[in-house]
Amino acid sequence: xxDFITVNTHSSIRIEDKKIIYVxxxxxxxxxxxxxxxxITHSHFDHLSPEDIRKVMKQDTVLVSPxxxxxxxxxxxxxxxxxxxxxxxxxxxxxxxxxxxxxxKPFHPKSKGWVGYIINSETHGRIYVAGDTxxxxxxxxxxxxxxxxxxxxxxxxxxxxxxxxxxxxxPEYVIPVHYxxxxxxxxxxxxxxxxxxxxxxxxxxxxxx
Numbered sequence: 001x002x003d004f005i006t007v008n009t010h011s012s013i014r015i016e017d018k019k020i021i022y023v024x025x026x027x028x029x030x031x032x033x034x035x036x037x038x039x040i041t042h043s044h045f046d047h048l049s050p051e052d053i054r055k056v057m058k059q060d061t062v063l064v065s066p067x068x069x070x071x072x073x074x075x076x077x078x079x080x081x082x083x084x085x086x087x088x089x090x091x092x093x094x095x096x097x098x099x100x101x102x103x104x105k106p107f108h109p110k111s112k113g114w115v116g117y118i119i120n121s122e123t124h125g126r127i128y129v130a131g132d133t134x135x136x137x138x139x140x141x142x143x144x145x146x147x148x149x150x151x152x153x154x155x156x157x158x159x160x161x162x163x164x165x166x167x168x169x170x171p172e173y174v175i176p177v178h179y180x181x182x183x184x185x186x187x188x189x190x191x192x193x194x195x196x197x198x199x200x201x202x203x204x205x206x207x208x209x
Contacts, residue, residue: 002173007205010046011178013129013148017121019091023129025052033058037090040065040072041100041131042114046182050075062090066113084113094120099138100131107155108132118144132156135165147171151192152184159188163195173201180206
């Protein structure tokens, strides 16, 4: 199911569409050097890992990051900076950013301008990767066929809250991420599935804890 998407661990995502797209590569095993595009949601160590970026990048990889993430500039790649409400194109693929932030917690301030991404795939439809976020006015408005939502709590929505967001968005498929290692526990996926309404298919992809 959704074989073109791989979740290595946590929020480390690989999408194989017209291009090879990585989102927040982290704890990568091997050195594939196959990334056409790398999307960075924010600067925390489990989302911006230079060591892991170097394992997947190649000479012509384009790295996309929020404007405030200056750490991305030192990797020797072409860097495209984005704001929180942008529509842009990389390698012929249209994308959009959605603000990703906490409303009450201190970990992801809105002022940082950190983001989630919508990838507009001609083959698979709109794919939303939420990043580290709570339920916000902005992400409640997202329209997508596939949603990838954090469920681990502490730094983001927890499993019940993530299910609430999924039920608001009504994607065809939802993939839980950001649980089982740095935050959350493997059992969070069971809780998440329990609260998902009918008509939304949960697809489990996190491969390692």
